[in-house]
Amino acid sequence: xxxxxxxxxxxxxxxxxxxxxxxxxxxxxxxxxxxxxxxxxxxxxxxxxxxxxxxxxxxxxxxxxxxxxxxxxxxxxxxxxxxxxxxxxxxxxxxxxxxxxxxxxxxxxxxxxxxxxxxxxxxxxxxxxxxxxxxxxxxxxxxxxxxxxxxxxxxxxxxxxxxxxxxxxxxxxxxxxxxxxxxxxxxxxxxxxxxxxxxxxxxxxxxxxxxxxxxxxxxxxxxxxxxxxxxxxxxxxxxxxxxxxxxx
Numbered sequence: 708x709x710x711x712x713x714x715x716x717x718x719x720x721x722x723x724x725x726x727x728x729x730x731x732x733x734x735x736x737x738x739x740x741x742x743x744x745x746x747x748x749x750x751x752x753x754x755x756x757x758x759x760x761x762x763x764x765x766x767x768x769x770x771x772x773x774x775x776x777x778x779x780x781x782x783x784x785x786x787x788x789x790x791x792x793x794x795x796x797x798x799x800x801x802x803x804x805x806x807x808x809x810x811x812x813x814x815x816x817x818x819x820x821x822x823x824x825x826x827x828x829x830x831x832x833x834x835x836x837x838x839x840x841x842x843x844x845x846x847x848x849x850x851x852x853x854x855x856x857x858x859x860x861x862x863x864x865x866x867x868x869x870x871x872x873x874x875x876x877x878x879x880x881x882x883x884x885x886x887x888x889x890x891x892x893x894x895x896x897x898x899x900x901x902x903x904x905x906x907x908x909x910x911x912x913x914x915x916x917x918x919x920x921x922x923x924x925x926x927x928x929x930x931x932x933x934x935x936x937x938x939x940x941x942x943x944x945x946x947x948x949x950x951x952x953x954x955x
Contacts, residue, residue: 743783751912752776752784753877753891757899759786762943764896835894836951837919839871839902840935848947856945857901857938864906864933868923870916871900871937871952879912886936887929890922899943903936904929 744755752772756763767776769788778784839860846859870892877899878891886903890910893899906926916922927933939948 742787743785746778746780746782746784747882748780749880749882750778750780751878752778753893753899754880754883755784756943757878757891757901757940758883760943760945761786763899765943835873835918836871836953837869838952838955839869839900839937840866840925842866842935844949845934848945848949850945850947857936858948860935860937862925862933862935864924864926866925866933867921868902868905868925868935870918870920870922871939872898873918874900874916876910876912876914876916876922879908879910881928885929888923888926892916892922897941899940901936901938901940903938904934 744759746755752767753763753776755761755778756766759766763776765788766784766786767773769785772778840862842860842862844858845861846855848858849855868890872892872894874892874894876890877893878889881888883889886901888903888905888908890902890905890908891899892902902923904926905923905928907924908922909924910916910922925933925935930936937948939946939951
């Protein structure tokens with residue numbers, strides 16, 4: 708009887724080891740089902756929007772929070788709102804309906820309109836970014852659910868982490884699960900970037916940084932090996948950083 712019990716315990720032990728071995732070092736990306744979020748100490752509107760995969764402007768609009776987007780511990784933020792396109796919220800006046808035209812525009816006009824759509828990363832956009840650290844990409848971007856929302860770059864502990872583009876630091880801390888010591892930089896109304904697993908953070912919230920400026924030191928906080936987890940978000944949604952970074 709004792710021998711059988713030992714065999715059962717050993718089986719459970721090795722099953723747990725197998726489960727640990729398959730663990731992937733990917734930061735937690737939440738897709739919450741609840742409708743609100745209770746603000747914790749150290750959180751910012753940007754970090755909450757980032758955590759939930761939302762555009763910070765939408766989150767601010769839903770909760771009637773004006774610039775500079777100040778929030779307080781204990782405050783509850785609504786995570787859902789009416790589906791109103793950005794830039795149209797102030798258009799409250801009724802617009803007279805125009806009679807639909809059955810005429811088709813010239814083919815040259817249609818062709819021109821079709822080519823005005825911006826690609827995911829134009830050459831101009833690509834030239835505004837630099838690599839945040841030099842090293843081997845050990846995990847690539849994966850758009851699938853539960854996949855990697857950025858890229859992971861291996862490096863040495865203490866290696867300089869650089870701002871990939873100029874902007875303003877909107878989060879500097881370790882409050883997002885799975886990211887360790889994290890910095891989030893706002894580059895424009897469209898783009899944010901994130902730098903995770905740092906050993907040391909060198910810039911505080913509100914600081915303006917320039918492209919190529921040292922903002923942190925590479926580490927392994929929240930990871931099993933020294934690395935930088937780097938993300939770019941457009942309108943709150945992850946995009947493939949390799950489409951924006953210059954080719955090496």
